[in-house]
Amino acid sequence: MARTAGSVGTKTFDEVRKAALQLFARHGYAAVSMRQIAAQVGVQAGAIYNHFPNKQALLADLLIGHMRNLIKACDEAGIQPASPQVELERFVRFHIRYHIDRADEVFIAYMELRNLEPDNFREVQTLRQRYERVLRDILRDGAKAGVFETSDAPVAGMAIIAMLTGVNTWFRYGGRLSVTQIEEIYVKMVMQSVGIFDPALREEENA
Amino acid sequence: MARTAGSVGTKTFDEVRKAALQLFARHGYAAVSMRQIAAQVGVQAGAIYNHFPNKQALLADLLIGHMRNLIKACDEAGIQPASPQVELERFVRFHIRYHIDRADEVFIAYMELRNLEPDNFREVQTLRQRYERVLRDILRDGAKAGVFETSDAPVAGMAIIAMLTGVNTWFRYGGRLSVTQIEEIYVKMVMQSVGIFDPALREEENA
Amino acid sequence: MARTAGSVGTKTFDEVRKAALQLFARHGYAAVSMRQIAAQVGVQAGAIYNHFPNKQALLADLLIGHMRNLIKACDEAGIQPASPQVELERFVRFHIRYHIDRADEVFIAYMELRNLEPDNFREVQTLRQRYERVLRDILRDGAKAGVFETSDAPVAGMAIIAMLTGVNTWFRYGGRLSVTQIEEIYVKMVMQSVGIFDPALREEENA
Amino acid sequence: MARTAGSVGTKTFDEVRKAALQLFARHGYAAVSMRQIAAQVGVQAGAIYNHFPNKQALLADLLIGHMRNLIKACDEAGIQPASPQVELERFVRFHIRYHIDRADEVFIAYMELRNLEPDNFREVQTLRQRYERVLRDILRDGAKAGVFETSDAPVAGMAIIAMLTGVNTWFRYGGRLSVTQIEEIYVKMVMQSVGIFDPALREEENA
DNA sequence: TATGAATGAGGATTCATTCAT
DNA sequence: CATGAATGAATCCTCATTCAT
Numbered sequence A, B, C, D: 001m002a003r004t005a006g007s008v009g010t011k012t013f014d015e016v017r018k019a020a021l022q023l024f025a026r027h028g029y030a031a032v033s034m035r036q037i038a039a040q041v042g043v044q045a046g047a048i049y050n051h052f053p054n055k056q057a058l059l060a061d062l063l064i065g066h067m068r069n070l071i072k073a074c075d076e077a078g079i080q081p082a083s084p085q086v087e088l089e090r091f092v093r094f095h096i097r098y099h100i101d102r103a104d105e106v107f108i109a110y111m112e113l114r115n116l117e118p119d120n121f122r123e124v125q126t127l128r129q130r131y132e133r134v135l136r137d138i139l140r141d142g143a144k145a146g147v148f149e150t151s152d153a154p155v156a157g158m159a160i161i162a163m164l165t166g167v168n169t170w171f172r173y174g175g176r177l178s179v180t181q182i183e184e185i186y187v188k189m190v191m192q193s194v195g196i197f198d199p200a201l202r203e204e205e206n207a
Numbered sequence E: 001t002a003t004g005a006a007t008g009a010g011g012a013t014t015c016a017t018t019c020a021t
Numbered sequence F: 001c002a003t004g005a006a007t008g009a010a011t012c013c014t015c016a017t018t019c020a021t
Helices: A010-027 A034-041 A055-075 A084-100 A103-111 A118-144 A153-165 A179-193 B010-027 B034-041 B055-075 B084-100 B103-111 B118-144 B153-165 B179-193 C010-027 C034-041 C055-075 C084-100 C103-111 C118-144 C153-165 C179-193 D010-027 D034-041 D055-075 D084-100 D103-111 D118-144 D153-165 D179-193
Strands: none
Touching: A010 A034, A010 A055, A010 A103, A055 A084, A055 A103, A055 A118, A084 A103, A084 A118, A084 A153, A084 A179, A118 A153, A153 A179, A153 B153, A153 B179, A179 B153, A179 B179, B010 B034, B010 B055, B010 B103, B055 B084, B055 B103, B055 B118, B084 B103, B084 B118, B084 B153, B084 B179, B118 B153, B153 B179, C010 C034, C010 C055, C010 C103, C055 C084, C055 C103, C055 C118, C084 C103, C084 C118, C084 C153, C084 C179, C118 C153, C153 C179, C153 D153, C153 D179, C179 D153, C179 D179, D010 D034, D010 D055, D010 D103, D055 D084, D055 D103, D055 D118, D084 D103, D084 D118, D084 D153, D084 D179, D118 D153, D153 D179
């Protein structure tokens, strides 16, 4: 009589998460009510509390879960070890591809930070810094090795992250450009922004 | 019945605007109550309705006002006419300097768009596109003239705007870098990102 | 245009207090909703919050107010100074008469103590002890003077207070006995309980 | 189908009763949730419904059970037959001793009466009156026989019950006085309150 | 028996807004 | 202009109870 994997029990939990993600992304945490989330799941508001102790925990679960998944995917993306140029290119491709498919998660991870209670906020910040350090380390190594023309690795890191993540503000599937084309455009701009012009110095990959 | 400059009665209006700007930026439109705004001004909630018909009008006033001011300042910044390289550099400097001093306005102009009712939303979007077209035109002209190495002007424009505006997420006065230093870093990264490497091709300006 | 004394404004405040007193006494603090109180006043629940910050404050206001009034009335009852016998008799008469007309206040002052938050609880306890000390001091003086046959003034005090206050559990106007008759019965029992038998030793008063 | 003494399955029933007793006494019936009771037992809320049909039945069970036990103990206390003086003294000693060890039961038997539904309320009232008649009959007999100086047996009965039961409001084990000492104080006060002064007229007992 | 998930109602409180003064 | 009191709807969350497993 064991519960079949994926059966009832976990089903509502997952659906609540999904509904909350979508609604928070669309209208903002503060503007979404537990009733709306419940309605989208097809359940009464009280039922949510069998799975999450409160609204804040739902938000925290989404944000922290997103950051953990991002870091795990980054670790497994095979970015290192390689030359700084190659690592930077791999990072850009990873970031674009990972973020473009998780528009809602990325959006709330930036927008709803201020709605996290202090402990949850700290946890997300710590995770975010861990991710951003990957890029900063690449930039620092490249600068030290003289292959990047960056006057300030931390600022360059923030600038590149902002540029890349910005893709989510305008990209929609079915538009003028494919993900691959977009990826190429951003790779080129980022590489140039740190002084790498010759495509020959870069890795050839496309997937 | 236009408000006489500096006349009595204008004081509360301005203070409500200021308080709302700060509170919306800090906590988000949906999470801020009229009572909070009123309290910050030192007035009862009802008094706000002598100056703004409702909460939405307050938000719209802030966002539309911000976009109009931005466009006006941009028009008066003397960016054009010049060579694409020079215009781009001027645009970057203008954008950084203008935005770095208006963190709250910039923040809500991005964050609270979704809380605008349709008419107000359209107006802000129209203004924003008008501003962004300044950059896109520069990029298109430079690409056409063969001085920028950009494969896609619209995407490059979005990328550059995202990169530049991102400065507000981390910049604080009194930090490691001065505004001027930051400006130089961003100018260099943006120029390089579109293929301009030789500083000699750029204008010398600092203020 | 000044508000007429006792007009609107203070009216709702007083009516809320009165309704809450009655409902708390009848059903208990925890079992009464703000909506019920509001309904009894003929107002929406939210309106109560213009007069009391929350439900707890309403309870605290009732209990603390009751204790303060009791102490004030006791101070003004002219119990002291006199011989211990006379003071005791006066105290009994005061207590019976005061409590019999304030059944609701007395009831909740005992029943709802546990629903007070710590600070409010302490305040009420302090006031209660101040009142009960009046009786204890009379008993102690009488014992010291050898006119009361009490082995333990504090216990005797608790016992007498309990006996007297118990009148509220059964007394109803229009019953078999008048307040004056009840007063006489209790005076006699209390005086005897501390060893005073001869009515000649007691004061003659009736009002 | 009567529950076999000590049989399995009875454990949860008893623990629920015990937990409810404690929690109702501490926080009041209306303020205690089935979940709290269940948590104290270490069980889910639903499990309680295997033993009690609903929350009201739990309360009724506690109150009616208490009253039945009290009456049974009173019947078996060997109060009658004896002279009114001796019977009164025996009653006082029984009441004090029985009540002082059942603080929670006594407390809720007074406090939660109003939360009983009509049928349960009537049953408890009937039982209570049966118990209180024991004292009233003693007082009436004593008055008729001219050994008690009571002008009104019913009122005297209420007064004495209130005085005695009041001991629970302040008594705590480990305090200044032992149960036996307290018993003596109350015996003396009660006997005197009905006019019996000479200890020689009283029974000598202590246990 | 016990669980865990669900319901539907209701809890205290807050909200944007109105309006007589 | 500003106040303070009011409304009616909505907020998050908890409740007693049910029921399939």
